[in-house]
Amino acid sequence: MEAAQTNYIGSIGLKPSMGEVIEMMASAPATETTKTKFECRDVEVFYSDKRALHGINMDVPDSGVTALIGPSGCGKSTFLRVFNRMNDTIPNARVAGQILMDGQDIYSKDIDPVLLRARVGMVFQKPNPFPKSIYDNVAYGPRIHGLALRKNDLDNIVEKSLVRAGLWNEVKDRLKEPGTGLSGGQQQRLVIARAIAVSPEVILMDEPASALDPIATAKLEELIDELKEKYCILIVTHSMAQAARVSQKTAFFHLGDLVEYDDTQTIFTNPKDQRTQDYITGRTG
């Protein structure tokens, strides 16, 4: 499966269709079971009185990519924002239930959301680089967390992060130029570099490719595939082909319920729930 995936990445523009991906997966061994990163117990999210998520129970593995799919308004983005407590910033939003990260409740009083967000990075739907230089974009996180004491250390972190985000070769000669001047795909990879510069354990991605063209999307998927070796990745996506290509586990949400959660291969080849099947075959959603 690794080989198959890197193959198509080598030839951008020849992305395998969803059918081909599923065929590839069918021939690949099932993902081996790993440690659990997040345990979600009866997670509910309310916006004022409206309940957006109805008691989600789900374990997120420590490694690999977990995709959250479902029709618009199904609560997948809301669920993603539970993991770094970004819902805290929305007035009137309330989270109930338990989310354990490595066994510790991230909504307990001992957890400071500021430190949690340093451990759980996030990439948004629309690339949102700061209106600062490329260098300052990446250096911002390490600076506020005091991760680099000397200029030299900071330079190293910036370079390493940009290399890891696959952007270094494109921007190394113009680190002082504004990050907002990059193309959409480059901006999204800059934002990823910015996120990994603070050494998170988890990266949340909220439809990261929805504003990108197919070539930039392919590059981004290639990057996600590399990053999953080092980080636990949760990705919300509208593209089922993308979920099939990049993820090992897939969760299907519908109207605030977690309908089905299984190995990606199983979800796309042998869904147990009729709603999942209707959605992935394009009959609904």
Place this chain on the structure above:
Amino acid sequence: MSANAKTSIHQTDQALGRLAKRKAKENRFRYAGIAAVVIAMVMLGWLVVSLVGTGYTAFFQHYLTITVTLSESDLDPHGARDADQLRKANYRKIIQQALYSRFPDVTDRRGKRSLFHTVSASGATNQVRQMVYQDPDLVGRKITITVPTSDDVDQLLKGHIDRDAPEDLRKVSDQQIEWVDQMVASGDLTLEFNWRFFTSADSRDPELAGIAGAVVGSIMALGVAFMLSVPVGVGAAVYLEEFAPHNRLTDFIEININNLAAVPSIVFGLLGLAVFLNFFGLPRSAPLVGGMVLGLMTLPTIIIATRSALRAVSPSIIDGALSLGASHTQAVFHHKVPLAASGILTGSIIGMAQALGETAPLLMIGMVAFVTEIPTSVMEPASALPVQIFLWSDSAERAWAERTSAAIIVLLLVLITMNAIAIFLRSRLERRW
């Protein structure tokens, strides 16, 4: 009609008629818009032309060159060169003698008096007094000096006094006109740039009055207003917008801030009078008090401008900062406030420009006083530009009319400069990214 010739409903005569109507409507609107712009431009042009037309002559002033004899017997009869004695001496006589010797034909008292009134009486005497006081060695010598003419002579030569009017309806007598014409012909009476207008403070005599005192007073008051209202206003706005809980109290505060922005400025003047002067006992007519009143008046404008600038910052930037583990305060001060800076600055400068033109509150706290010194500190009595315009416009002599217009031109120039600075700073701050 065959089936092939069947036309779309958008090609029928009725449809074309509707289209023509729609176009006519668009054209009517366009003409109305052009007419509005033309009317606005004409009114503005009228204002500027009339101001500059009456005001530009105040930038020039007629000066008379005369030779005065600083005789020792008049100035320093004891020969001690005592500073006090030199100050008290009769310089009026010196000027008079210089003029009488120039026109020896004039012998009667009335004629002599009216001859003396062709020069600025206090202007000329003070000028000579200053020279002698600073350099006592001048006593006993004969020097040539250039002194301002009286405002009536100046107005006559500028054409503002009608020579053909009957003598008893004219401020200048036939005799005076004759002398003036002789002095112009001899080249002693010349038109020069009126530096005094930009370097001195107010005076009873129009030919000696200047705008400098008012400009300095306005700048001081604005400085005080800026230092008070910008930090307080921006701080209040950032707190209310970003940190304050949303409850009845903050709603109430918000409503009151919006109401304060609409409160007539004279009310702020009364507040200043009651609080700063009567309660705290601060000096009257001081730019410090004027600035504090203007600052209070500008506060709501700055708060409202800052809040809307903060609201205009894309929330995705703040989400980005928060998702990296920035605290709320860091996200606000590292990203939101810098991105809103150009808007905050524009709002502040517009508020300051408003304050610059404000007259009513300054009248209440006594900045309407007649001040002949350029203030050197914010505690000294001072006037302000709009108040100076108000004072001059109220004065009787013909010469004040052109000075009032000239002062308005200066005020408008200061305003234009401030707005230009605002535009420049905004484009600088925005161009950075």
